[in-house]
Amino acid sequence: MPIQHIVSFKFIKSAKLQEIENLKNLFFSLQNKIPGVISISGGENNSPENLNKGFTHCFVILFKNEQARKEYLPHAEHQNFVSQLKPLMDDVFVIDYELNI
Numbered sequence: 001m002p003i004q005h006i007v008s009f010k011f012i013k014s015a016k017l018q019e020i021e022n023l024k025n026l027f028f029s030l031q032n033k034i035p036g037v038i039s040i041s042g043g044e045n046n047s048p049e050n051l052n053k054g055f056t057h058c059f060v061i062l063f064k065n066e067q068a069r070k071e072y073l074p075h076a077e078h079q080n081f082v083s084q085l086k087p088l089m090d091d092v093f094v095i096d097y098e099l100n101i
Contacts, residue, residue, distance in 0.1 A: 002038070002099040003069045005061040010054045010091040019088055020057070026081050027059060033077040036068025037061060055093060062099075069096070 011020060024043075031040045042059030045052045063069045072078055 001065060002101065003063040003066055003096055004099055005063060005069065005096045006058065006094065007061070008052075008055040008058040008093040009085070009089060011056060011088050012090045015088040023081070023085055023088065024057065026084065030061075030072075030077055030081060034072050034075050036064040036071060038064055055091070066098075 027042075028040055031037045039062045040059060042057065045056050045058060061072075063072065
């Protein structure tokens with residue numbers, strides 16, 4: 001079954017807009033670099049509800065199956081993204097679930 005992976009980021013206050021934009025582009029590029037990633041979508045929060053608790057960006061990755069997710073996490077391209085993200089990240093929230101389609 002496909003796996004939906006949702007990740008939200010809260011960046012440190014000193015993170016520059018261009019740094020965040022570069023990270024966003026790098027994250028989107030993972031779709032073309034890691035087998036089993038069907039799609040990546042997401043962007044900056046624009047909810048009028050003000051319930052984001054400081055999380056400013058949210059992304060959704062659709063994996064072909066659980067094995068694809070297992071291969072994604074340690075993949076060199078994903079780890080490269082994580083290494084560039086960590087210095088700018090204040091907090092992260094992740095939740096995954098199986099799609100019943």
